[in-house]
Amino acid sequence: MNKKDLLREEIIRRSGVNPKKCMKCGKCSGTCPAYEEMEFHPHQFASMIDSGDIEPLIASESVYKCLSCFACVERCPRGVEPAKLIEAVRLSVIREKGANRMTANDVPAMVDEETPQQLLVSAFRKYTK
């Protein structure tokens, strides 16, 4: 297996998603609240992962723009669960050595008097390994 296929396998196994089920209706992207901020949209994650075109996704800021709101999962008529694919790609990025998006040093600048702990723990879960 070449590197491209290995990466595809890895993302599919980790996410538990079968991107082949996607019928390219675009409903996920239509409902996505982060649509305008994303270079690649949820339906593109499904099709690009299926075709093994994953490097551009890895290099894109889109993995950090996803709000993990699960609207795309809920509203996909084919049960594809695009949010899980996006998360699997994000993990491929932040699991690399030194690739954490956020460190403890960033925290003081993030918080104000009212910041709930939930925001900090969630940010660490999403951006840091």
Added chain:
Amino acid sequence: MKMSYFPGCTLKNKAKDLDEYARKSAEVLGITLEEIENWQCCGGVFTTSKDEIATKLSSVRALMDAKSKEQPLVSVCSACHNVIKQTNHAMRNDSEFADKVNRYMSENEPYNGETEVLHYLEMLRDKVGFDSLKEKVVNPLKGKKIGAYYGCLLLRPNSVMAMDDPENPTIMEELIKAIGATPVVYGMRNECCGGYVSVESPELAKKKSDAVVANAKAQGADMIITACPLCRYNLIKNGADIPVVYFTELLAQALGVKEAENE
């Protein structure tokens, strides 16, 4: 009736009101919430990836604790509930994941998702009943027009959360009616406020939360209630010009346990 209770880190810090009012109101309704001993933070986000094990162990520990007491496990924070419920679902349905977790935990008896996981709202609806709740109301909140804000975490993914109709939920509206106020239904109530990116992309978070508040107001709400500390923070920080409060605060007010505590 006794139930196990997972408060979570936000309710122990910034959202103390959410916690206090929840416990006191439960007492009035005949339920004692017993805090799990030495609970650990749920982590705020359920990582859907199948190869993430360690980040889910704190939830498994809480679930096992509740199982040993043969009690349901209740939480109030939308995020804790989401993480714990999804972890429980994985323990019940993903045998490979459950096997790895059980080997690691090496308890005598494996855990296979036996515990009943309840959000506080479900406890009100399914264990107390909104009709009985209504009978306990001493201070009905007449005249208040309240928009329930569900956000994402309570309802999605519905295949796991199964709390309500994910596109047309009613549980919070029923609560609003039971405490004597008028629910305001608005389209954005189950759309995302952008809370997770309030640090990463503040403009996006603002756009999303403005849309929620504007829609609630346009439909006539003079107040928004939520179960999620992050939603509340995000809506207020981005300039909501109607009050955004925890549902437990209104519940405590209606049940007459809020004033008592301020005296």
